[in-house]
Amino acid sequence: xATMDKKNVSMNDVAIAAGVSLKTVSRVINEPDSVRESxxxxxxxxxxxxxxxxxxxxxxxxxxxxGCIGVVMFHLSGGAVDMIDGIADAAExxxxxxxxxxxxxxxxxxxxxAARRMSQLPVDGMxxxxxxxxxxxxxxxxPKDLKTVIITPMEHPTCSTVSDDQEGGARMAxxxxxxxxxxxxxxxxxxxxxxxxxxxxxxxxAALEARGIEPPEPLQGDWNADSGYAAGLVLADKPDCxxxxxxxxxxxxxxxxxxxxxxxxxxxxxxxxxxxxxxxKTIPNSILTSVKFRHRELGIRALNEVVAGLEAPxxxxxxxxxxxxxxxASVRDLRA
Amino acid sequence: xATMDKKNVSMNDVAIAAGVSLKTVSRVINEPDSVRESxxxxxxxxxxxxxxxxxxxxxxxxxxxxGCIGVVMFHLSGGAVDMIDGIADAAExxxxxxxxxxxxxxxxxxxxxAARRMSQLPVDGMxxxxxxxxxxxxxxxxPKDLKTVIITPMEHPTCSTVSDDQEGGARMAxxxxxxxxxxxxxxxxxxxxxxxxxxxxxxxxAALEARGIEPPEPLQGDWNADSGYAAGLVLADKPDCxxxxxxxxxxxxxxxxxxxxxxxxxxxxxxxxxxxxxxxKTIPNSILTSVKFRHRELGIRALNEVVAGLEAPxxxxxxxxxxxxxxxASVRDLRA
DNA sequence: TTGCGAAATGACAACGTTGTCATTTCGTTA
DNA sequence: TAACGAAATGACAACGTTGTCATTTCGCAA
Numbered sequence: 001x002a003t004m005d006k007k008n009v010s011m012n013d014v015a016i017a018a019g020v021s022l023k024t025v026s027r028v029i030n031e032p033d034s035v036r037e038s039x040x041x042x043x044x045x046x047x048x049x050x051x052x053x054x055x056x057x058x059x060x061x062x063x064x065x066x067g068c069i070g071v072v073m074f075h076l077s078g079g080a081v082d083m084i085d086g087i088a089d090a091a092e093x094x095x096x097x098x099x100x101x102x103x104x105x106x107x108x109x110x111x112x113x114a115a116r117r118m119s120q121l122p123v124d125g126m127x128x129x130x131x132x133x134x135x136x137x138x139x140x141x142x143p144k145d146l147k148t149v150i151i152t153p154m155e156h157p158t159c160s161t162v163s164d165d166q167e168g169g170a171r172m173a174x175x176x177x178x179x180x181x182x183x184x185x186x187x188x189x190x191x192x193x194x195x196x197x198x199x200x201x202x203x204x205x206a207a208l209e210a211r212g213i214e215p216p217e218p219l220q221g222d223w224n225a226d227s228g229y230a231a232g233l234v235l236a237d238k239p240d241c242x243x244x245x246x247x248x249x250x251x252x253x254x255x256x257x258x259x260x261x262x263x264x265x266x267x268x269x270x271x272x273x274x275x276x277x278x279x280x281k282t283i284p285n286s287i288l289t290s291v292k293f294r295h296r297e298l299g300i301r302a303l304n305e306v307v308a309g310l311e312a313p314x315x316x317x318x319x320x321x322x323x324x325x326x327x328x329a330s331v332r333d334l335r336a
Numbered sequence: 337x338a339t340m341d342k343k344n345v346s347m348n349d350v351a352i353a354a355g356v357s358l359k360t361v362s363r364v365i366n367e368p369d370s371v372r373e374s375x376x377x378x379x380x381x382x383x384x385x386x387x388x389x390x391x392x393x394x395x396x397x398x399x400x401x402x403g404c405i406g407v408v409m410f411h412l413s414g415g416a417v418d419m420i421d422g423i424a425d426a427a428e429x430x431x432x433x434x435x436x437x438x439x440x441x442x443x444x445x446x447x448x449x450a451a452r453r454m455s456q457l458p459v460d461g462m463x464x465x466x467x468x469x470x471x472x473x474x475x476x477x478x479p480k481d482l483k484t485v486i487i488t489p490m491e492h493p494t495c496s497t498v499s500d501d502q503e504g505g506a507r508m509a510x511x512x513x514x515x516x517x518x519x520x521x522x523x524x525x526x527x528x529x530x531x532x533x534x535x536x537x538x539x540x541x542a543a544l545e546a547r548g549i550e551p552p553e554p555l556q557g558d559w560n561a562d563s564g565y566a567a568g569l570v571l572a573d574k575p576d577c578x579x580x581x582x583x584x585x586x587x588x589x590x591x592x593x594x595x596x597x598x599x600x601x602x603x604x605x606x607x608x609x610x611x612x613x614x615x616x617k618t619i620p621n622s623i624l625t626s627v628k629f630r631h632r633e634l635g636i637r638a639l640n641e642v643v644a645g646l647e648a649p650x651x652x653x654x655x656x657x658x659x660x661x662x663x664x665a666s667v668r669d670l671r672a
Numbered sequence: 673t674t675g676c677g678a679a680a681t682g683a684c685a686a687c688g689t690t691g692t693c694a695t696t697t698c699g700t701t702a
Numbered sequence: 703t704a705a706c707g708a709a710a711t712g713a714c715a716a717c718g719t720t721g722t723c724a725t726t727t728c729g730c731a732a
Binding site: 061078097254258279280282 | 344394402417420421428434436437438441456457458481560564585589614618619
Binding site: 356357358359360363370371372375394396397398399400 | 709710711712713714716717718719
């Protein structure tokens with residue numbers, strides 16, 4: 001039957017309806033085994049009838065914790081979906097919900113601001129997803145009582161960080177080229193301000209230098225296929241260009257199309273590797289070899305790191321999630 | 337100076353430090369104008385020194401609201417990013433944070449379960465993002481005190497719903513073909529269980545039937561380019577096939593590549609339209625005409641709908657966000 | 673039946689805020 | 703200076719839970 005609920009139903013209401021004390025109702029919820037079965041049933045019945053739902057605020061106030069992890073999205077891009085997915089699944093598994101806020105488009109947000117806003121919300125710890133540099137990165141200090149994990153390729157002086165190993169992934173791709181007999185590798189970057197792009201470039205550079213090769217001038221892209229196409233047109237005219245590493249698959253595809261438009265074959269004339277392994281969704285029979293990062297795993301690790309640090313918020317660790325080279329047919333073996 | 341904080345700092349601590357009453361501290365936070373400036377400064381100084389941060393639980397308990405909107409992601413896919421972005425921005429603007437939970441991969445989750453879990457969390461209202469059918473869709477009743485908005489193309493008997501106008505978008509694309517002189521339109525669908533795919537198919541069918549055209553058998557795809565390619569191979573052999581509507585851009589691209597591989601030209605021999613307008617990111621100089629949905633707008637509307645309904649949770653409305661046809665060169669005009 | 677330890681239940685305070693209402697202080701005018 | 707109304711501040715209860723500790727009830731052996 002519909003109950004005339006003018007107000008919210010409290011444990012006290014349930015207690016009265018069931019003819020027991022407030023505390024017994026509490027016990028039915030939190031330690032059911034300590035309540036006699038007949039009593040328990042009576043209480044459950046009363047809860048059902050009245051439509052009782054435990055009050056989150058009162059519970060958290062008493063317990064001193066929320067069971068929520070805050071997530072700050074400084075940037076919400078494509079790869080973010082899988083990461084959120086990982087965070088959310090891991091949270092679920094450990095009995096936490098997520099509280100999310102986002103940097104407003106166009107606005108600037110510092111870590112300090114993010115922390116201040118988060119600490120007004122129901123959170124026991126927090127994750128910052130940071131894909132670009134922020135002004136106060138080095139000086140930021142997390143609240144002492146709120147474990148903070150930053151997802152970023154940069155090391156932070158006091159906070160735990162988690163990241164894909166972007167640099168390592170780029171190095172891996174580069175070495176793959178070199179191991180297949182290529183003497184040099186050209187690079188097409190993403191947007192300048194992107195940390196991912198910067199790290200991928202760094203890894204590319206490092207891999208070449210480690211083998212005593214002078215890295216050629218990188219070509220500037222903007223993540224989209226058209227910018228890759230433009231770069232490809234330039235590269236097609238360079239006789240020494242046998243290998244191109246593009247900072248994502250979209251640009252890699254642009255490069256490939258440009259090369260073909262200029263009469264060159266991939267991989268016979270020029271080999272190409274991209275990042276993120278997304279092209280196969282869009283292009284039938286895609287041949288692009290690509291470095292794939294495990295965003296989902298990244299999210300899981302970030303969440304686990306927060307939860308592990310809840311008791312010791314000032315602990316600090318650094319986690320790198322390695323990438324995987326998905327081999328297809330876009331790289332030619334020049335040996336033999 | 338570092339303060340020896342064994343415990344959390346409460347308003348009471350601040351009050352004592354500032355030599356004022358508890359209530360005055362409360363006023364400094366909530367109605368600063370009602371406090372004399374000198375007092376206010378003293379309180380602020382004390383808060384600063386002690387590192388005071390208001391306790392969310394206590395505040396919510398007293399106020400009876402949380403300032404958070406719950407978001408349940410039944411499915412977390414590509415387009416979801418923009419939608420979350422819209423939800424988050426709109427929430428921010430109206431002073432709300434988001435509390436998010438997700439259906440675990442592989443698990444089944446009913447609306448009732450989602451509602452039950454959400455009502456244990458700090459939320460004043462909730463948004464369900466539902467892309468596939470669930471068992472209890474028709475029988476579900478939202479908690480009476482928790483405004484619930486479902487993002488889904490289906491109408492719900494008691495809850496407010498918000499959706500892209502998928503059906504209308506498909507109809508629009510179809511009519512665009514017909515208005516350009518095409519006599520029939522073939523359709524490549526996405527995954528069977530996807531509501532988007534179902535709605536797009538429905539719109540396609542409706543548009544043809546409205547002009548007295550018998551819709552041909554739709555081709556079954558799975559959203560990825562390879563399935564579009566397979567469909568394209570089939571379609572290339574149909575002499576009456578001049579127009580293909582694919583349920584997303586990836587499959588549309590697959591279709592186009594297959595047609596070209598079979599020696600047909602797009603758009604000279606066959607015209608193609610896709611959905612989502614994503615191909616230009618991947619393909620340089622993309623010519624694909626595509627129906628684009630405004631996911632961000634969708635999120636904004638959903639959030640606004642929740643907030644608008646906070647005072648009257650049982651109100652019910654239905655919002656459709658129209659799509660936009662992004663014209664490129666993949667449709668040939670057969671008239672004249 | 674009585675007595676006993678264990679199990680079940682209850683009374684009450686406390687968590688940290690905000691609302692209500694009473695009290696004090698202030699600035700102004702007589 | 704006294705008196706007054708308005709502004710500023712304070713005391714106390716209340717929000718709905720859980721922890722502590724006291725009390726009652728139960729099952730079983732003597």
